[in-house]
Amino acid sequence: MRRRIRGVNEWVEHRTGIQSAVRQFLYEEIPASSGWHQVFGSVAMFLFMVQAFTGALLAFNYAPTPGDAYNSLRYILTELTGGRLMRGLHHWGASMIVVVVVLHMVQVFLYGAYKKPREATWMVGVVLLLLTLAYGLTGYLLPWDNRAYWGTVVTTQIAGQAPVLGPYLSRLLGGEGAIGVVTFARFYGLHVLLLPPATIFLIVLHVFLVRKHGVAPLPGDELKAKQKFYPQQVFKDTVAIFIAFAILFMMAVAVRVPLEQLADPTDTSYIPRPEWYFLFLFQTLKLFSGPLEVVGSVVLPGLAVLLLILVPFIDRGQMVKVTRRTVALAFVLLAAIGWGGLTAAAVRSTPKEALAAAVDYSGPTDWMQLSPEEMVGIAYFRQENCVSCHAIGDQGKAVGPDLTKASIHKDAAWMIQHFKRPSAMRPGTSMPPIQLTDAQLNSLAAFLLKLNEKNATALDNAPDFAAQGALLYQTNRCGACHLVNGGGMKIGPPLNGLSKRQSRSWVEDHFADPRKMAPGSIMPSYKLAPKDLENLTSYLFALPD
Amino acid sequence: MGNVQIVPPREGEGTSRRNFYVVAIYGLWGAISAALGLPALVYLLFPPKAKKGEEWIEVGDIGRLAPLSPVELTFRRTRVDGWKVISEKSTAWVVKTADNQVTAFGPQCTHLGCAYHWEDAKGQFLCPCHTSLFSIDGKVAAGPAPRPLDRYQTKLNGSKLLLGKLQGSPEKKS
Numbered sequence A: 001m002r003r004r005i006r007g008v009n010e011w012v013e014h015r016t017g018i019q020s021a022v023r024q025f026l027y028e029e030i031p032a033s034s035g036w037h038q039v040f041g042s043v044a045m046f047l048f049m050v051q052a053f054t055g056a057l058l059a060f061n062y063a064p065t066p067g068d069a070y071n072s073l074r075y076i077l078t079e080l081t082g083g084r085l086m087r088g089l090h091h092w093g094a095s096m097i098v099v100v101v102v103l104h105m106v107q108v109f110l111y112g113a114y115k116k117p118r119e120a121t122w123m124v125g126v127v128l129l130l131l132t133l134a135y136g137l138t139g140y141l142l143p144w145d146n147r148a149y150w151g152t153v154v155t156t157q158i159a160g161q162a163p164v165l166g167p168y169l170s171r172l173l174g175g176e177g178a179i180g181v182v183t184f185a186r187f188y189g190l191h192v193l194l195l196p197p198a199t200i201f202l203i204v205l206h207v208f209l210v211r212k213h214g215v216a217p218l219p220g221d222e223l224k225a226k227q228k229f230y231p232q233q234v235f236k237d238t239v240a241i242f243i244a245f246a247i248l249f250m251m252a253v254a255v256r257v258p259l260e261q262l263a264d265p266t267d268t269s270y271i272p273r274p275e276w277y278f279l280f281l282f283q284t285l286k287l288f289s290g291p292l293e294v295v296g297s298v299v300l301p302g303l304a305v306l307l308l309i310l311v312p313f314i315d316r317g318q319m320v321k322v323t324r325r326t327v328a329l330a331f332v333l334l335a336a337i338g339w340g341g342l343t344a345a346a347v348r349s350t351p352k353e354a355l356a357a358a359v360d361y362s363g364p365t366d367w368m369q370l371s372p373e374e375m376v377g378i379a380y381f382r383q384e385n386c387v388s389c390h391a392i393g394d395q396g397k398a399v400g401p402d403l404t405k406a407s408i409h410k411d412a413a414w415m416i417q418h419f420k421r422p423s424a425m426r427p428g429t430s431m432p433p434i435q436l437t438d439a440q441l442n443s444l445a446a447f448l449l450k451l452n453e454k455n456a457t458a459l460d461n462a463p464d465f466a467a468q469g470a471l472l473y474q475t476n477r478c479g480a481c482h483l484v485n486g487g488g489m490k491i492g493p494p495l496n497g498l499s500k501r502q503s504r505s506w507v508e509d510h511f512a513d514p515r516k517m518a519p520g521s522i523m524p525s526y527k528l529a530p531k532d533l534e535n536l537t538s539y540l541f542a543l544p545d
Numbered sequence B: 001m002g003n004v005q006i007v008p009p010r011e012g013e014g015t016s017r018r019n020f021y022v023v024a025i026y027g028l029w030g031a032i033s034a035a036l037g038l039p040a041l042v043y044l045l046f047p048p049k050a051k052k053g054e055e056w057i058e059v060g061d062i063g064r065l066a067p068l069s070p071v072e073l074t075f076r077r078t079r080v081d082g083w084k085v086i087s088e089k090s091t092a093w094v095v096k097t098a099d100n101q102v103t104a105f106g107p108q109c110t111h112l113g114c115a116y117h118w119e120d121a122k123g124q125f126l127c128p129c130h131t132s133l134f135s136i137d138g139k140v141a142a143g144p145a146p147r148p149l150d151r152y153q154t155k156l157n158g159s160k161l162l163l164g165k166l167q168g169s170p171e172k173k174s
């Protein structure tokens, strides 16, 4: 058997030379000083492979048109096993790759590893950084939710501002006029057809150049014996890759990537925010206004990139110890502070509205179909902690009967009596009486009568703001004039689809003074506490159209 | 690193340390591959979580159907297709048997899925693709078809015929 394998190996080696090529690659000599600080390049390359892999898997179930993108992504997230994990890996991997690429550059910069003869390696690296950002920019649009749409509106407008090239650029991106099918197709094309081969080509070139010039030695290395790339450095690279992957995997599992509402070009209240690593650019833009805006959007970033590319030609001294490269260190610190400050400022200036309880449409949405009264029932059900005794499907304790079973459903009058004095209706029961008013018990009964095995999940996944919002809706008797999910009166306008008609701030102002916002309105004004106002508005905005 | 056998250079350096490196490298890469590969397989191979169960579709009045003369009835059924619910045209060959029972056959030949039709002269279903013949009760009379025609679940509501799932084709989801 052994002999057989060796024979096959020899045959392959003779025809292709793969084995000796691999051996040459692995037993490459590297300086004695190589070690943990040089792992970032390998990690970045690994993350690129993860992106390619998860990206291809997502593409198998994704329809790249504005009409279908959102629905197919929702299908991936809610219908397919493992779909949420794949999207999580791809989403967080994108952020992580930016971090790792920047760390890689900082390491090379601090060590001065870009110096002669390694200038070309550095410049190819800078282009790779730009490509990484280009993925982020083009990929941002692909979920086609509000965030994606409005973020891209800003991007294309910035591109359109570039001196001389602006109009051509925006025509190239299909962003003339409105963002629609053309822009979408081009972004997708860039993201999956153009950028990957370009990246692969540049990575190969980058690695080739690293190999050609050898890993940059430190002063003093020439006196020590060289070491081999395999296995020691490969081990270090592998450990670093594993740590990065473990973090990525945990984030993909634990941190849910929300999918917002379907892109709505008429939603004038939406405040777009770019991905976190672009926030500093976004903030820079705000420092300039009027005709100077182009300075912040195009000129400064352009100069920064140019400077980055020219680094090896600006700093041309001999290689020195890292600890003596104080200017480089100061430069990195300054850049980090500048970046951090701008990002923090951008986060701080993000209005509350952009952060307010966004409804996650990638989760189950069956609760949106419930009437306000049933939703209020959920609120009381939670408040009275009914699950501590009753099973709901397979959840909850089984002291009392399973409330999803239709067989135990009696009429509302019976249930209300039973809630008030349980033992009067069911002698011997251990259920305590529920201390609620008749109207409140009515809501609870309405909800319980509707409960069956199929809709029991709504009980679990109805967000708290919806239950609280419905409670406010009920106590303020909004249903006496308005229609929600087909229940209520038609004196005022129906409230389904409110989010399509009005902005959040309009609705909130309208509660305080209806006549100011809509002259001639007969709606009384409501003074609500800020938290209540937020819950009620969020609830109304989450109603299906 | 592939399956390539690497001949370690003979050096005096501690081989146990070296072995540790090699084992760790293979182990960690194995773990990474499994953590990516297994979910990927699940993602690609597991069927989408089912939405709702099959409904019964009314296809028409069979009160005036003559016994032993199959007719092709057309109806619309909604089908979940990935992220879409589509409404598509569908047909069934409906036969009233001598004892007033109703059978409804799926419209595709069980050989390779061609559309067959009723040959009145022969009193048999004929598939033109590779000339499979089926008798009026769906049994294979001749040709390469491997099994009898697929049947819909049927239900009668007065004289209205309701169709349910198409049965008999395990690999096909209808």
Ligand code: FES
Pocket (backbone or CB within 6 Å): B109, B110, B111, B112, B113, B114, B127, B128, B129, B130, B131, B132, B143, B144, B145
């Ligand atoms: S498909 Fe009908 S006989 Fe081949």
